[in-house]
Amino acid sequence: MEKRGSITIFLTLILGLILSLICTGIESVRMAAARTQILGSVDVGLYSLFGQYDKALLKEYDLFFLDGSCGGGALDMAGIYDNMESYIKPALKQNSQKLSIVQGGFSGYELATDESGASFYHQVVQYMRDTLGSQGVQLLLNKIKNREKRTKEAERNGSLAEEGNTLEHYEAEMNSAAENSQAALEEANGSNQGNNGGEFSSGFDNGGAAPEFSSSSNQSVTNPITVIRRIRRMGILQLVLPPGASVSEKEISRRTLISGRTLQRGMPVTGKHKKDSGYTAQILFQQYLLDKLGNFRRPGGKGHGLDYQVEYILEGKDNDLDNLKGVAGKLLLIREGVNFAHLLSDPEKRSQAAALAMTIASAFLVPPAAAVIEKALLLCWAFGESILDVRELLDGGRIALVKSPAQWQLSLGNLANLLDSLDTRRHSTSDGMSYEDYLQTLLVSKSKNIKLERGMDMIELRIRAMPERENFQLDSCITAIDASMDIRANKRKVFTVTKQYCYD
Numbered sequence: 001m002e003k004r005g006s007i008t009i010f011l012t013l014i015l016g017l018i019l020s021l022i023c024t025g026i027e028s029v030r031m032a033a034a035r036t037q038i039l040g041s042v043d044v045g046l047y048s049l050f051g052q053y054d055k056a057l058l059k060e061y062d063l064f065f066l067d068g069s070c071g072g073g074a075l076d077m078a079g080i081y082d083n084m085e086s087y088i089k090p091a092l093k094q095n096s097q098k099l100s101i102v103q104g105g106f107s108g109y110e111l112a113t114d115e116s117g118a119s120f121y122h123q124v125v126q127y128m129r130d131t132l133g134s135q136g137v138q139l140l141l142n143k144i145k146n147r148e149k150r151t152k153e154a155e156r157n158g159s160l161a162e163e164g165n166t167l168e169h170y171e172a173e174m175n176s177a178a179e180n181s182q183a184a185l186e187e188a189n190g191s192n193q194g195n196n197g198g199e200f201s202s203g204f205d206n207g208g209a210a211p212e213f214s215s216s217s218n219q220s221v222t223n224p225i226t227v228i229r230r231i232r233r234m235g236i237l238q239l240v241l242p243p244g245a246s247v248s249e250k251e252i253s254r255r256t257l258i259s260g261r262t263l264q265r266g267m268p269v270t271g272k273h274k275k276d277s278g279y280t281a282q283i284l285f286q287q288y289l290l291d292k293l294g295n296f297r298r299p300g301g302k303g304h305g306l307d308y309q310v311e312y313i314l315e316g317k318d319n320d321l322d323n324l325k326g327v328a329g330k331l332l333l334i335r336e337g338v339n340f341a342h343l344l345s346d347p348e349k350r351s352q353a354a355a356l357a358m359t360i361a362s363a364f365l366v367p368p369a370a371a372v373i374e375k376a377l378l379l380c381w382a383f384g385e386s387i388l389d390v391r392e393l394l395d396g397g398r399i400a401l402v403k404s405p406a407q408w409q410l411s412l413g414n415l416a417n418l419l420d421s422l423d424t425r426r427h428s429t430s431d432g433m434s435y436e437d438y439l440q441t442l443l444v445s446k447s448k449n450i451k452l453e454r455g456m457d458m459i460e461l462r463i464r465a466m467p468e469r470e471n472f473q474l475d476s477c478i479t480a481i482d483a484s485m486d487i488r489a490n491k492r493k494v495f496t497v498t499k500q501y502c503y504d
Contacts, residue, residue, distance in 0.1 A: 034097050034489035038497055041091035041099070046483060046501040048087040049080065053503070054477065056463050061292055062127050063120070064503040065112050065477035073471030075264050077106060084483065092487070102494060104485035108269035110502070112477040113258060117452045118275075119479040121285060122504055125276045128284035137280065144283050144444065147433070150401055151334055151441045223360055224415035225373070228380035231387075231418060236328050237321075239387050242395035243423055248299065248307040248320035257457040259316075263475040269482050270500060277448075286443040289313060289455050290436060296324055297396060297435050300458075304465030309458040310439050313451055328390060331438055335386035335399070336379075342403055343378045349405075352412045353377045377412070384418045385410045388426040393435040397428030479503050 050066055057063045070079040085101065092099040112120045129137060231239065237247060254260035276285075290310060294300015299307035306312050308320045308327075315326035343349050357374035361367050388409050389399045400407055409425050410418070433441075443451065456474050463472045480502030488494045 030097075031489060031493060033095070034099060034493075035495055037092065037095060037097055038099060038487050038489065038495050039499075041088045041487075042483065042485060042497050042499050044091045045084040045088035046481070046499055049084040049481075050501050050503065052083075054463075056466055056469065057459075057477075060462060061459055063123055065474075065479055066503075067472070067476060068109075068111070068478040069471070069473065069476040071468070071471070073473055073476065075111075075476045077109065080478070080481075081106060088485075098490045100488050102486040102488050104483070106267070106481055107484045107498065108267045108480075108482035108500075109478055110269050110480040111264065111266040111475055112479055113263050113456065113475040114266045116449055117456060119502075119504060120456060120474070121281075121448075121452055122276050123479070124288045125281045125284050126504070128288050132284075137284065140287060141280060141283055144440065147401065147437070147441045148444045151438075152445075153337075222416040224384075224412070225360075225376050225380050227416045227418065228383055232383065236325055236332065239422075240328050240332070240390040240394055242391055245394065247324060250306050251319040252306055252461065254318050254457070257460060258474060259453045259457050264473075265475075266478075269480045269502070282448055282451075283444075285448070285455075286440065286446075286451055289443070289451065290440055293455070293458050295436065295439060296327075296394060300462075305458065305461030310443070312458060313454040314439070314442055314446065316450070316454060327439070327442070328394070330442060331390045331393065332383075332386050334438070335389040336382050338402055339385045339389070340379060340382035342408070343382055346405060349381075349408075349412070350374075350378070353381065356412060381410070381412055381415055384415050387418065388422065391422060392426045392428055393438065396435070397426075398430065398432035398434050398437075400429045400432040 052066060053064050054067045057065050066080075068075045068077065068080055070076045070083075081104070085104065089101065092101070110119055132140065241247070293309035293313070294307055295310040296308050300309045306320050306323070308323050311320070311323035311327045314330070315323040317323045317326065343353070353374050354370070357370045357377055358367070360373050361370040385408065392399055407429055409427060410421075414421055414425065460472060460474050464470050466472075480500065482498065482500045484496070484498045486494050486496050
């Protein structure tokens with residue numbers, strides 16, 4: 001009996017330890033289950049919150065952002081937190097755990113416009129990479145680099161031609177010739193009253209028809225320089241708009257847009273976003289703008305905002321008319337540079353210009369001025385050809401960046417009649433560049449910040465045009481959140497949970 005009693009006491013002592021261990025294990029498992037449920041509940045809250053992404057932004061622009069204004073325009077982080085918490089509380093009540101939120105909030109959140117639109121830019125670039133694939137990206141880069149180099153050279157040639165004061169030198173030579181000839185005539189008339197020298201016309205722009213003079217072969221020759229000088233003073237859209245085309249008169253107020261107002265700012269979130277600062281990222285971003293935004297050939301206003309949105313990115317004016325004027329002027333300058341270089345390299349066309357220049361110089365008794373007159377003729381010829389080019393681009397045609405002699409449209413003999421042949425002499429080239437191709441090339445010269453800021457302006461306006469979205473603001477759109485919560489488990493232990501969710 002003594003032995004049995006000693007064994008019973010020993011087992012009793014051991015049993016107490018075992019029960020204590022079992023209870024501790026059960027409590028540990030219970031806390032682990034509570035911790036797992038808490039983490040899952042916070043995940044449910046964040047996933048449910050970010051699942052309410054702005055559907056209009058996704059449909060129109062393939063962008064994921066959460067409208068943090070709750071429809072009111074201004075950022076409402078308290079409303080966003082309450083929304084998230086409304087999904088967490090039901091999840092915490094599941095099972096037999098007694099879980100309750102002690103306190104919570106956001107320790108950080110990032111907006112679409114923070115850091116000059118870094119998250120917006122990153123989403124766009126990533127979308128384009130996924131859409132085009134590595135091969136498509138490389139093909140796009142090769143095409144842009146080739147066009148960019150040749151276009152910059154063309155624009156430089158056009159600027160040099162304009163900055164050379166060629167037409168001003170021509171004017172000085174012609175005025176000098178007119179004065180000298182008039183003096184000679186007066187002297188001749190003074191010495192011989194019976195010999196009527198007639199009237200002398202300088203051939204300079206007098207606001208009337210193109211002046212004509214007689215060459216040594218007694219053939220009437222029109223001086224095209226006078227005509228082109230008068231045409232150059234006309235409004236550019238009057239010259240380059242195709243027949244039947246109308247120009248949008250829409251205007252906007254930039255004070256209400258990203259580029260014109262003081263933006264709301266987020267709070268720093270943990271971790272750093274990948275920086276898309278390379279050349280490839282910029283090309284992908286501007287291709288996105290061309291794909292998603294409207295232009296003269298494909299208006300994008302849809303009843304609100306500007307129709308010529310890519311032109312707005314290039315020019316930054318608050319109305320479609322001025323933006324189109326600015327782009328048309330740039331296109332004209334590019335084409336003038338290319339065409340002027342073509343004329344200089346074409347022996348046949350140069351010989352035609354030289355012959356006409358000598359005829360004009362001889363008629364005005366200033367043979368030494370033939371070189372100045374020839375260059376003025378070439379510049380006017382290039383300008384006339386460029387008018388036809390830009391007019392064709394705006395009409396939906398294609399123009400080769402560098403033309404072959406066969407693709408040249410305007411003869412020197414028809415230069416003086418340019419206004420009579422704006423639509424009968426121009427033609428498209430199947431392998432040339434379209435209006436949108438030229439826009440793509442012009443965008444390369446714009447800085448990343450300008451393209452980003454103005455691009456967001458246009459997207460913001462488009463969303464505001466939708467029903468019940470008139471207060472939409474991109475700086476109220478959330479792309480990332482750091483959420484922190486203290487949650488009590490079973491009225492005993494408090495767990496602190498920090499979670500991050502982002503769209504990038």
